Amino acid sequence: MENRSFDHMLGWMKQINPEINGVDGTESNPLASPNPTSPPLIFFKNQSHYVDPDPGHSFQAIKEQIFGNNISNLNSISYPSMNGFAQQAYSISGSINMSQSVMNGFQPDMIPIYKTLVSEFAVFDRWFSSVPSSTQPNRLYVHSATSHGATSNIPNLLVNGYPQRTIFENIQDSGLTFGIYYQNIPATLFYRNLRKLKYLNKFHLYGLTFKNHAK
Structure with a gap:
């Protein structure tokens, strides 16, 4: 559903639930x-x-x-x-x-899985992106509540790393533990502070460790 508006995917679900803020x-x-x-x-x-x-x-x-x-x-x-x-x-x-x-937008019958989910569960129809922009600024916002002014995916800035504090540092400073699980390259490495050696053992390949850690 990335880069798809609510109205495009679920707007016509108003036909099956009039309370949905659709079209x-x-x-x-x-x-x-x-x-x-x-x-x-x-x-x-x-x-x-x-x-x-x-x-x-x-x-x-x-x-x-x-x-x-x-x-x-x-x-x-x-x-x-x-x-x-x-x-x-x-x-x-x-x-x-x-x-x-x-x-x-899609008629509900065109997307039967979503139609079933909408019929059985709650629907968030007032859900907005943190930044009205592309992928990475919104990912930056997820873990740090700011994109540090970023409004686009600028490779040089991503490589250099963004300086803002993240939720992971707050967790660490509170004496709690955390793990970052990834499949390819962890986007959290776009935060400069998380590249420090003290966080090295916080990064785990998803397929190898997540199940064991979740037990």
């Missing part, structure tokens, strides 16, 4: 957000099979999607209009087809 098909976006009443309006539909390529999910792209304008000074905007999704998609491909794709 009903009256939602729309203009192709030109500076004039939100100008045609063509792209209405949200239920015809998704997949979305390829992804909608833009850089900081700049999301800013345009949420505020309808990719301007640098957000203080001049009074509220997030949420009317720039079709426009931003159009800027990727130059085709209305991409705009129509991002203004689409």
Whole structure:
């Protein structure tokens, strides 16, 4: 579900549970957000099979999607209009087809596993990313409650390591223990402090040790 909005994946689940803050098909976006009443309006539909390529999910792209304008000074905007999704998609491909794709969601029967989960369990319909941006800034936020100003995946900064304190250091300083389990490269090594030798024995390959440690 990475890079998929709630409305895209679960918006139409409102049909089976009216309490879900989903969609009903009256939602729309203009192709030109500076004039939100100008045609063509792209209405949200239920015809998704997949979305390829992804909608833009850089900081700049999301800013345009949420505020309808990719301007640098957000203080001049009074509220997030949420009317720039079709426009931003159009800027990727130059085709209305991409705009129509991002203004689409899945009918519940198209995703039966999710339909069952929604029917049987709670649904978080007010769940937002920590940073309106790409992958690594949000991962940084998970363990340290800040991206340290990062709004994109800049390789040099990731290699150098970010300096902020993490929850793992708080755990260590409280006299408790922790472990970091990974499959490939642990993203927590993007924090400079966790590269210290004293934390070396805190990193474990997931497949080899997690079951034993969980017993």
